[in-house]
Amino acid sequence: MKMKLLMAITLCVLLSACKKVQVANVSATEDDIEFVAKHSTLGAPVDAxxxxxxxxxxxxxxxxxxxxxxxxxxxxxxxxxxxxxxxxxxxxxxxxxxxxxxxxxxxxxxxxxxxxxxxxxxxxxxxxxxxxxxxxxxxxxxxxxxxxxxxxxxxxxxxxxxxxxxxxxxxxxxxxxxxxxxxxxxxxxxxxxxxxxxxxxxxxxxxxxxxxxxxxxxxxxxxxxxxxxxxxxxxxxxxxxxxxxxxxxxxxxxxxxxxxxxxxxxxxxxxxxxxxxxxxxxxxxxxxxxxxxxxxxxxxxxxxxxxxxxxxxxxxxxxxxxxxxxxxxxxxxxxxxxxxxxxxxxxxxxxxxxxxxxxxxxxxxxxxxxxxxxxxxxxxxxxEYLYKTSLLNIDFETSNTLADYQNASGPNYRQFNAIVTDAGATIAIDSARLKFTGSGAATSNSYIIRSNYIAPVDAKLMMFSFNISNHGPITPSTNPVIRVQFGTGFTINNLIETASLTHSEFGIHFPSDGHMTFVDENAAVTGTGNYTGEKNVRLIVNNSGAAKNYIAPDGTTESIANDTWDLWVGTVKEFNDRTATNAAKALNNFKMNIKNIGGQYIDLDDFNIKEL
The missing domain is CATH 3.20.20.80 (Glycosidases)
Structure with a gap:
C-alpha cells in the first residue's frame, strides 16, 4: 500500500492551484501535486x-x-x-x-x-x-x-x-x-x-x-x-x-x-x-x-x-x-x-x-x-487530519528491501535520505515494520534522517508521528536511547545535531524490558509515563509566530504556544508547551539517532509528517 514520489513534491501539496513558490531552491507547482498522485505506488484517485x-x-x-x-x-x-x-x-x-x-x-x-x-x-x-x-x-x-x-x-x-x-x-x-x-x-x-x-x-x-x-x-x-x-x-x-x-x-x-x-x-x-x-x-x-x-x-x-x-x-x-x-x-x-x-x-x-x-x-x-x-x-x-496531505509517509508495506525507503540525494515523500546502522547493529524490514536490533555497544549510534525538504522554510504548525515498540532483554538505560530532532541544516551522519541547528527534540529511553519513557532533551526532564506495547508517538511543533489550536488524539482541541512543542503517547499528553531548543530554526529536517545499547530490538512504523 505504498508509493514512490517526486523529489520535493511534499513542499507543494497544500498549495492552491497554479500557485508557484520558491522553497529551499525548489519550485513547486500544481503539476507536481498531480505527479505525486499519478505516480504513487499507493495509486491515486481515478479522477485526474x-x-x-x-x-x-x-x-x-x-x-x-x-x-x-x-x-x-x-x-x-x-x-x-x-x-x-x-x-x-x-x-x-x-x-x-x-x-x-x-x-x-x-x-x-x-x-x-x-x-x-x-x-x-x-x-x-x-x-x-x-x-x-x-x-x-x-x-x-x-x-x-x-x-x-x-x-x-x-x-x-x-x-x-x-x-x-x-x-x-x-x-x-x-x-x-x-x-x-x-x-x-x-x-x-x-x-x-x-x-x-x-x-x-x-x-x-x-x-x-x-x-x-x-x-x-x-x-x-x-x-x-x-x-x-x-x-x-x-x-x-x-x-x-x-x-x-x-x-x-x-x-x-x-x-x-x-x-x-x-x-x-x-x-x-x-x-x-x-x-x-x-x-x-x-x-x-x-x-x-x-x-x-x-x-x-x-x-x-x-x-x-x-x-x-x-x-x-x-x-x-x-x-x-x-x-x-x-x-x-x-x-x-x-x-x-x-x-x-x-x-x-x-x-x-x-x-x-x-x-x-x-x-x-x-x-x-x-x-x-x-x-x-x-x-x-x-x-x-x-x-489524523484526513483532508491534509502528508509531507512524509513511510510505513514499510510496499517492500521488504531497505534500499527502497532511502535516497541520499533526492528522496521522495516515501523515503528517508538514509537509514544506517553501525558497530554490528542491524536494521531490516520485518513484518512491515522497521526492526532495529542493538548490538550492545552503547557508544555507537545508528540513525534515520530526512535532511532535505520536509517542509517549506516559512513558519508552520507541524505534526510528526510514528509507532514504536521496545522488546527486551535489554541493559536498562538511564539516558535516552533514541533521540528525535527537528531543525535545519542536519548532516547525513550518526551524530546528534547541535542545539544551534535544532528547533525541537525529545528522547526515549528504556528503563526495563519492554518499557519506554520520554524525555524533554532541552530541559533534561523525564515524563511521568512508563509505556509498554506498541505506541503511537505524536509530536506537535509550533513555529508559526502565534498560538495555535489542533485536534489531539483524544479528540480534544488543544492550544499550543508559539515556539513550543507537545508530545502525545497514544491518547496521553506526555509533555505540554515545552520550550523549543532553538526557536530560530525552521522544521525542514528530521533525524532519529539510536544508541546500540543492550541487545534489544525496537520496531518502528508509520512515520508521518504533515502541516496542520
Missing amino acids: DATTETRALFHNLHRLATQGIMFGHEADNANGYGWQYTPGRSDVKEVVGEYPAVFGWDMGQYEIGYTWNVEGTNFVKMRQYIKDVYDQGGVNTISWHMHNPMDSTQSAKGTMDSVIYKIFADTVALNHYKAWLGGVATYVKTLVGSDGKTIPIIFRPFHEHTGTWFWWGKDRCTPDEFKNIWRFTIDYFRSQGVHNLLYAYSPDRITSQSDYLERYPGDDYVDILGLDCYDTINFHPGNTFITTANPMISIVTTLARQKSKLSAITETGLSQVPVTNWWTQFLSPITKDKNLSYVLLWRNFQTQFWTPYVGQASASDFVTFHADETNFFQHRIAS
Whole structure:
C-alpha cells in the first residue's frame, strides 16, 4: 500500500492551484501535486482532476488502513432509535462517548424532485449534516437508491427489466437520465465545509448489483450494460465539474474473484473495492457468519492490494443486534487486521436499529469493541487530519528491501535520505515494520534522517508521528536511547545535531524490558509515563509566530504556544508547551539517532509528517 514520489513534491501539496513558490531552491507547482498522485505506488484517485482534499483523503485512508479500521454508521447524526433531527444526538455517541468516523447518506428520490431521501432525511438537512461531519474531521459516503429512469414511479426495486438497455437505446431516455445526473452533480458540488473547500465524498452508485432486487441487478442487465452505465455516469459527473468524489464498487455477496469482477467497470472508474455483507439471524446460533464473510472479504482485499485500491465493508450489520457479543465476537473477526479502510453499519430509525442504543442488549459489548484502539471513531480520525496531505509517509508495506525507503540525494515523500546502522547493529524490514536490533555497544549510534525538504522554510504548525515498540532483554538505560530532532541544516551522519541547528527534540529511553519513557532533551526532564506495547508517538511543533489550536488524539482541541512543542503517547499528553531548543530554526529536517545499547530490538512504523 505504498508509493514512490517526486523529489520535493511534499513542499507543494497544500498549495492552491497554479500557485508557484520558491522553497529551499525548489519550485513547486500544481503539476507536481498531480505527479505525486499519478505516480504513487499507493495509486491515486481515478479522477485526474480530483481536488487536493480528495487526493489527501484517498492517500490518508490508504495509510490508516494498515493501522486499523474506521467505524461507520448510516445517517448517524440525523436518525436514531426512536428519534430524528435532534441536534447533537447519535446513538453511537450516547453509548461510547463519540461519533463514528464514517457517516453514510443516500441520494435516492432527489432525482424525482422529492425533498427527502429514501431514508426519510431532508436533503437540505442532509447537506448540513455532511458539512458537520467534514468539519469535525469525519468521512462521508453517499449511495444512491435511484428510481427507475424509464418509469420514475418505480423505485430502485421496480420490476422493469432491461432498464439500462432502454436508457441507451433511446435519446430521449438518455437525456432524461442525464438530467438526473446533472441534478445530483449540482448537489454534490454544493457540499462545502466551513473552510470553503468542496467536501470529498465516497460515492457508491449501483450497489449490490450481484443481487436481483434493483433494476441494475444481475438479472436485469448484462455485464456490459452494467459497465456501460457505470462508466457513463462517472464520465458525466466529470464533465459537469465534479471532482470531489471517490468511487466505490460494492456488490452484494460473491462466490469467487471472477464473480466479483464480472461487472467491474475497470480500474479507471473505481477507487474503492467494497462489499455489502450482512449477517442474519439464520447464521446464529450456528455462528457461520464469520466463515461465510471472511473468504469474500479476502477476495476484496487481495484485489485491492493488487490494484492499489482502497477496500471496505460498505454495508453490514445484524438487524436489532440480538446477539449480545456480536461486536467483539462476530464483527471484529471479519474486520480486524484486514487492511480495510472502513466498515459501515446500516441506519437506526424509529423501531429499527443496526447499532445499539443506551440499554440495548449488545451495548456493553459495543463499548468493549470501541475500546479496541484499532477500531477508529471520531476522535482518532479527527486528529489524523484526513483532508491534509502528508509531507512524509513511510510505513514499510510496499517492500521488504531497505534500499527502497532511502535516497541520499533526492528522496521522495516515501523515503528517508538514509537509514544506517553501525558497530554490528542491524536494521531490516520485518513484518512491515522497521526492526532495529542493538548490538550492545552503547557508544555507537545508528540513525534515520530526512535532511532535505520536509517542509517549506516559512513558519508552520507541524505534526510528526510514528509507532514504536521496545522488546527486551535489554541493559536498562538511564539516558535516552533514541533521540528525535527537528531543525535545519542536519548532516547525513550518526551524530546528534547541535542545539544551534535544532528547533525541537525529545528522547526515549528504556528503563526495563519492554518499557519506554520520554524525555524533554532541552530541559533534561523525564515524563511521568512508563509505556509498554506498541505506541503511537505524536509530536506537535509550533513555529508559526502565534498560538495555535489542533485536534489531539483524544479528540480534544488543544492550544499550543508559539515556539513550543507537545508530545502525545497514544491518547496521553506526555509533555505540554515545552520550550523549543532553538526557536530560530525552521522544521525542514528530521533525524532519529539510536544508541546500540543492550541487545534489544525496537520496531518502528508509520512515520508521518504533515502541516496542520
